[in-house]
Amino acid sequence: MRKYTYDYLIVGSGLFGSTFAQIMNGNGKKCLVIDKRGHTGGNIYTKEENDIKIHWYGAHIFHTDNEEVWHYINKFTKFNNYINSPLAYSEGKLYNLPFNMNTFNKLWNVNTPEEAKHKIQEQCSKYKDISQPANLEEQALKLCGDDIYYTFIKEYTEKQWGRDCKDLPSFIIKRLPVRFTYDNNYFNALYQGVPIGGYTEMVNKMLDGIEVNLNVDYLEDRDLWNNIAQTVVYTGPIDAFYKYCFGALQYRSVRFETELLDIPNYQGNAAVNYTDSETPWTRIIEHKWFEFGKNEKGEDIPRTVISRELSSEWKLGDEPYYPVNDDFNNSLYFKYKELSDKERNIIFGGRLAEYKYYDMDAVIAAALDMCEKEL
Numbered sequence: 001m002r003k004y005t006y007d008y009l010i011v012g013s014g015l016f017g018s019t020f021a022q023i024m025n026g027n028g029k030k031c032l033v034i035d036k037r038g039h040t041g042g043n044i045y046t047k048e049e050n051d052i053k054i055h056w057y058g059a060h061i062f063h064t065d066n067e068e069v070w071h072y073i074n075k076f077t078k079f080n081n082y083i084n085s086p087l088a089y090s091e092g093k094l095y096n097l098p099f100n101m102n103t104f105n106k107l108w109n110v111n112t113p114e115e116a117k118h119k120i121q122e123q124c125s126k127y128k129d130i131s132q133p134a135n136l137e138e139q140a141l142k143l144c145g146d147d148i149y150y151t152f153i154k155e156y157t158e159k160q161w162g163r164d165c166k167d168l169p170s171f172i173i174k175r176l177p178v179r180f181t182y183d184n185n186y187f188n189a190l191y192q193g194v195p196i197g198g199y200t201e202m203v204n205k206m207l208d209g210i211e212v213n214l215n216v217d218y219l220e221d222r223d224l225w226n227n228i229a230q231t232v233v234y235t236g237p238i239d240a241f242y243k244y245c246f247g248a249l250q251y252r253s254v255r256f257e258t259e260l261l262d263i264p265n266y267q268g269n270a271a272v273n274y275t276d277s278e279t280p281w282t283r284i285i286e287h288k289w290f291e292f293g294k295n296e297k298g299e300d301i302p303r304t305v306i307s308r309e310l311s312s313e314w315k316l317g318d319e320p321y322y323p324v325n326d327d328f329n330n331s332l333y334f335k336y337k338e339l340s341d342k343e344r345n346i347i348f349g350g351r352l353a354e355y356k357y358y359d360m361d362a363v364i365a366a367a368l369d370m371c372e373k374e375l
C-alpha cells in the first residue's frame, strides 16, 4: 500500500478545519493544515490592535445549547459571558433588539405585554386576508404589521440584500422573533460569550502541535497536495474546487470600514443596527465592548475601534460571506454536491464547501460528526 506523509491534509484553518485537525491529531493521525490566508481561524479571526481585538471578518458571538460542543470548545478557551444585546437605530432613535417589551415601550409607549400584543394584533389584522404571502414584504406585514415592518425590517433588509422587499422571497422571514418580556438577550442560548484572549488564540490552541502552512492556495497546486496525504479535507468553496464548471454560486458580501478613534466610547454598545435607508451601512460594531472595554490587564482602554458594515453585491474574487440559498443557487449547489459525493479520499466540510450558513457551534458539531465517521 502506498505510504503518504500525512493521514490528512486539511485545506482551511477555520473552525471546521481546526476542529477536524485537533480531533484527528489527538487520535494519532498525522495532519497538515494549509490556508491561503496569512492567518489561522478563517472568518472568526480576531486581530489585536491598540489592545482591542478586532473581529476582522464581522462580529462573532459564540452561543450554543449543545453540551457536547460547549464542553469541547472550553478545552481551548474560557468565555467571558458577553451577552449579545444589539440596538437598532432608526430616524434618530435607539431601540432594543430583539423585538421585546423594551422595543414596544419605546415604539408605542405601551407598558404591559397585553397592550403590546393588542397593538401587534391590531396592526396585523389589516393584512389578515393575505393567505399565501407572495414576497417578504407581505410575509412581514402579515406577521408584525406596519410599525415594526417599516421601522425595523423594510429598509434594513433592502440594504442587506440590495433588493426591494417585494422582490425577496417570503421564506427569508419564517416567523417573527418577538418577546413579551423586558429581555434584551438576543440569543436564547444556554451558553454564550466571546473567548477571553480572542478567537485567534483559541484556534491556535486547537492547532497546537499540528503543522500549519499559511499563504498556500490548495487549488494552485492540488496534485502536489493530493499526493502527500491519504485524505484531503476541503473547506474552501465547492464551486472553485470544480473550476466553476456549472457557474459560480452567489453570495452576499460585506465591506468593512474600520477606524481607530481617539475617544474611549463611541456608541456605548458593541453592535448598533442601522435600520433606516438614509444611513448606508447596516451596522456599526464597536469591538472593545465584546471585552467590556478592558484590556488583558483589566485596564480601561483609552481609545476605540469601530467598523461600519456595508452590505454589497458579491462578484468572483470578493470575500464570500452569506450564501444566497434561493432555488437557483440551491440547485446549482446540488449539481456540485453530486460531483463531490463521487470523490474518494476527499471530504467536503464547512460553510463554503457545503454552501450553507453555519453558526460556530453548528460548524464545530459538523466537524465532530465527521471525525466520528472517520475514526
Ligand code: FAD
Pocket (backbone or CB within 6 Å): 011, 012, 013, 014, 015, 016, 017, 034, 035, 036, 037, 041, 042, 043, 044, 057, 058, 059, 060, 061, 062, 063, 216, 217, 218, 219, 235, 236, 237, 254, 321, 322, 349, 350, 351, 352, 358, 359, 360, 361, 363
Ligand atoms: P471559514 O471560517 O470560512 O474557513 C475556511 C478557510 O478555508 C478560510 O480560512 C479560507 O482562507 C480557507 N480556504 C478557502 N479556500 C482555500 C484554498 N483554496 N486553499 C487554502 N485555504 C483555503 N457564527 C456564530 O456562531 N456567531 C456569530 O456571531 C457569527 N457571526 C457571523 C458574522 C458574519 C459576518 C458571518 C459571515 C458569519 C458569522 N458567523 C457567526 C458564522 C461563522 O463565521 C462560521 O460558522 C465559521 O466561520 C465557519 O467556519 P468554516 O471553517 O466553515 O469556514
